[in-house]
Amino acid sequence: MDMFSGVGRRLDRTSGHWIDIGQHSLNGHERKVLFRNDGDGTFTDVAFVDGVDIDADGRGLSVFDYDRDGRVDLLLRNYRQPAELFHNTGGGGHWLALRLVGTRSNRDAVGARLRLETARGWQTRQVSAGSGYLSGSSLIQHFGLGPETRAMELDVLWPSGERTVLRDLSADRRYAIVEGAAAAVPLDGGGTTR
Secondary structure (H helix, E strand, C coil), X not given: CCCCCCCCEEECCCCCCEEECCCCCCCCCCCCCCEEECCCCXXXXXXXXXXXXXXXXXXXXXXXXXXXXXXXXXXXXXXXXXXXXXXXXXXXXXXXXXXEECCCCCCCCCCCEEEEEEXXXXXXXXXXXXXXXXXXXXXXXXXXXXXXXXXXXXXXXXXXCCEEEEEEEECCEEEEEECCCCCXXXXXXXXXXX
C-alpha cells in the first residue's frame, strides 16, 4: 500500500498507520456553532439553544435576509446532503439594509467601506464577493441598530475613492445608494433621504 497517495485515507497519529476512510469526509460532521455578540467584546455559543448545532457536513455558508424581514438568515451548503435554511425568527431590534450601486466604481461596489453611526456608536461593513467556499453572501449590507430608530450618519468610501455622506436615515428600511448621488433611495416606498 502506497503511504503517500493519501486519497481516501488518513494517518492515525497514535499508531502511525494509514486508515482507509473510503469516500467519507476528513473533517465533516462536527457540531455547528453560532455565536451571539454579547455587546461587551465577548461572544456566547447559542447553537444548541437555537437548534442549529446540527452535525451535517457543512461546506459553505451564505448570510442573507431571505424573507426581507430585517433579520439575517443563514443557508448552510452541505456535502452530499441537502442544504439547510436557518430562518431567523428571533426578537428584533431595528435595522437598515443598504444596496450600493457603483457608477465610477464596479457596479456591485465590491470593496466599498461603510461606516454607520447611531447614538450607541459606530459600525463598519465592507462589501465583498466570493467570501466563502461553495457559497456567497448577499451584497446587501445589513446593520443591526438595536433600540435606535435612526442612523445619524452613514459614510461610504467607494472603491473609486469617492465619498458619500448621508445623514438621518430611518430604521427598518432598505435603501439604494448610488455612487455620486446626494440621497439614498428607499427601496420599500417613501421619499429620498439626505
